[in-house]
Amino acid sequence: MEYLEAERDILIRILEVASMKIFFQKLKARLIGTWFLILCSNFSYSDLEALTDTHLSDIDGAGIGIVLEDFVFNAGETVNGGGTFEINGLKTSGGDDVTIGISQFYIAGPGSVQGADATDHPVNIGRLVNPFNLELRDGNDVGVTDKAVFEFSAPTKIKGSRLSERPNTGIRFDLDIAGTRYQSLENHIKSLSIDGSYARLWGGNGHVEGEFALNINTPEIQFFACDSLGNNCGDTVNFRDVNIELQLGFGEYQSVTFEVDDTGNFIFEVGTLEGKCSSLNDTGGCNSGVAAQDYKDLAKYYQSGPQSNVYVDKVIVGGQDFGSTTVSNLQIQYLEVKSHDLQ
Amino acid sequence: MIKIIIIALSALYLPCLMALEPLDEEELQQVLGQGGVYLSGDITINEAGGPLNIETDPSNPGVWKDSCISTSTNTRCGARIAVNAGDGDSSGWLVLDNIRGRFSFEGMTLATRTINSGFDNNFDSTNTDHDPNDAEYTKDGVAFNRDVLEIGLPYTIKYSNVSFTLANSNFARPTDKEVNSQGQVIAEFAQTDILSVKIDGDVSLRGNLLLFPTGNP
Numbered sequence: 001m002e003y004l005e006a007e008r009d010i011l012i013r014i015l016e017v018a019s020m021k022i023f024f025q026k027l028k029a030r031l032i033g034t035w036f037l038i039l040c041s042n043f044s045y046s047d048l049e050a051l052t053d054t055h056l057s058d059i060d061g062a063g064i065g066i067v068l069e070d071f072v073f074n075a076g077e078t079v080n081g082g083g084t085f086e087i088n089g090l091k092t093s094g095g096d097d098v099t100i101g102i103s104q105f106y107i108a109g110p111g112s113v114q115g116a117d118a119t120d121h122p123v124n125i126g127r128l129v130n131p132f133n134l135e136l137r138d139g140n141d142v143g144v145t146d147k148a149v150f151e152f153s154a155p156t157k158i159k160g161s162r163l164s165e166r167p168n169t170g171i172r173f174d175l176d177i178a179g180t181r182y183q184s185l186e187n188h189i190k191s192l193s194i195d196g197s198y199a200r201l202w203g204g205n206g207h208v209e210g211e212f213a214l215n216i217n218t219p220e221i222q223f224f225a226c227d228s229l230g231n232n233c234g235d236t237v238n239f240r241d242v243n244i245e246l247q248l249g250f251g252e253y254q255s256v257t258f259e260v261d262d263t264g265n266f267i268f269e270v271g272t273l274e275g276k277c278s279s280l281n282d283t284g285g286c287n288s289g290v291a292a293q294d295y296k297d298l299a300k301y302y303q304s305g306p307q308s309n310v311y312v313d314k315v316i317v318g319g320q321d322f323g324s325t326t327v328s329n330l331q332i333q334y335l336e337v338k339s340h341d342l343q
Numbered sequence: 344m345i346k347i348i349i350i351a352l353s354a355l356y357l358p359c360l361m362a363l364e365p366l367d368e369e370e371l372q373q374v375l376g377q378g379g380v381y382l383s384g385d386i387t388i389n390e391a392g393g394p395l396n397i398e399t400d401p402s403n404p405g406v407w408k409d410s411c412i413s414t415s416t417n418t419r420c421g422a423r424i425a426v427n428a429g430d431g432d433s434s435g436w437l438v439l440d441n442i443r444g445r446f447s448f449e450g451m452t453l454a455t456r457t458i459n460s461g462f463d464n465n466f467d468s469t470n471t472d473h474d475p476n477d478a479e480y481t482k483d484g485v486a487f488n489r490d491v492l493e494i495g496l497p498y499t500i501k502y503s504n505v506s507f508t509l510a511n512s513n514f515a516r517p518t519d520k521e522v523n524s525q526g527q528v529i530a531e532f533a534q535t536d537i538l539s540v541k542i543d544g545d546v547s548l549r550g551n552l553l554l555f556p557t558g559n560p
Binding site for chain 1: 427434435436437458462483484486487491496499502508510511512513530533534535536537538539540541542543544545546547548549550551552553554555556557558
């Protein structure tokens with residue numbers, strides 16, 4: 001009997017070892033399977049590739065809308081308990097330091113009484129159905145071939161900002177020359193709308209190029225000067241019903257660039273039209289026969305290219321009406337602004 | 344014992360076998376999250392000139408040693424951001440230099456919000472531009488009827504000795520210079536400061552910044 005029991009024990013052990021072997025084999029197979037799955041999933045993540053300009057330029061339509069609700073901005077040396085708010089770096093012709101001390105800079109809603117009651121008059125800036133917009137646009141729609149164009153735009157003019165969405169803004173600043181406070185200047189803009197403005201930026205050949213539009217619409221811009229304490233203010237210069245439409249640049253055809261040269265001075269340039277026509281006729285114009293496409297492009301630029309308009313209904317200085325001012329269809333065909341160091 | 348191990352191991356693998364299912368809109372609507380986040384912040388940038396300015400370690404030649412108190416005009420004090428917007432060798436840098444000081448705010452909030460009312464035109468009877476009965480002009484909130492990300496602005500931002508300088512320069516850093524193959528310096532660093540701004544005090548910044556997707560993706 002003892003012999004039989006010993007034999008059974010051995011048999012059971014053999015079976016146990018065999019089942020353990022099967023288990024470990026299964027476990028091994030499973031582990032290999034799991035690792036394979038993990039590796040596969042890793043490979044699927046490693047497929048990220050850079051998007052080319054052509055791919056990016058296909059992106060369309062979706063952007064980020066931005067609206068400011070109940071917004072107030074109020075800063076300066078005479079508000080919020082005082083402080084310092086200065087702009088330095090200017091000098092008089094005699095070499096004295098000029099400091100512009102900003103007494104107040106505000107953006108607030110209607111009823112803010114030239115900033116005197118700014119914090120209690122909030123304003124919505126941008127409409128929910130027509131907000132400020134950040135977007136990556138298809139360059140082909142805006143005159144930039146096969147490139148993605150970054151655009152920041154104000155609400156469009158159609159269904160534009162309503163009266164309650166047009167902020168009052170203004171700045172009061174003092175001039176300090178060599179430590180003495182001389183005069184206080186004030187500028188206030190009522191019910192400002194910049195509807196239709198935009199900035200577009202894209203990559204040129206190794207530098208940033210752009211196209212800009214700035215529209216300003218306001219019933220009143222005021223300028224006046226007061227004494228150093230902000231009292232005894234002088235006559236006001238009033239611009240009533242001001243409409244300004246500025247357009248700079250025309251897609252790739254005439255791009256706007258902002259660069260700094262190797263001496264550390266900035267150059268702001270609106271591209272030239274020189275060389276846009278490959279063949280000139282006897283009178284110096286573009287040859288419509290030989291350079292037909294160039295002629296067509298130039299004609300398009302002159303007819304529907306960028307235009308700037310300024311209209312001021314009334315300019316009133318100290319109560320005297322100077323009448324209206326109109327500048328229309330101003331086309332900037334080349335502009336270069338370059339800074340020069342005086343020191 | 345073996346059974347227990349097998350069950351335990353298979354339990355480990357089970358989640359892998361279960362398919363992930365998308366939540367539909369109705370189920371998602373039942374999910375209630377936190378109301379939002381309340382943020383307060385206090386940031387100090389380069390108050391003592393920057394991390395490489397160690398005045399107390401004269402034995403280390405790798406660092407520079409200068410006093411960077413708030414009135415210092417040393418161009419190496421403060422943070423610097425230089426951007427090259429041009430092309431070629433003859434291009435320079437747009438610079439935001441000498442960025443330093445302390446900003447602090449309390450009460451900035453982050454939340455999502457559904458807007459389906461409000462944003463009416465506060466119609467002014469003296470304004471004859473628009474028809475007050477035009478629904479498009481009067482009820483923006485109803486027409487919008489969507490979710491937005493709402494960033495509640497912090498009411499007041501405190502600035503202590505915050506300053507920055509707008510400038511242009513020919514090289515990215517004040518220590519850069521152009522050297523020819525013989526080791527002679529051809530061009531030294533040059534920078535034109537356009538203006539400096541200094542703020543010390545409180546700034547009111549109130550309201551909500553609303554962000555939402557636009558267009559037809």
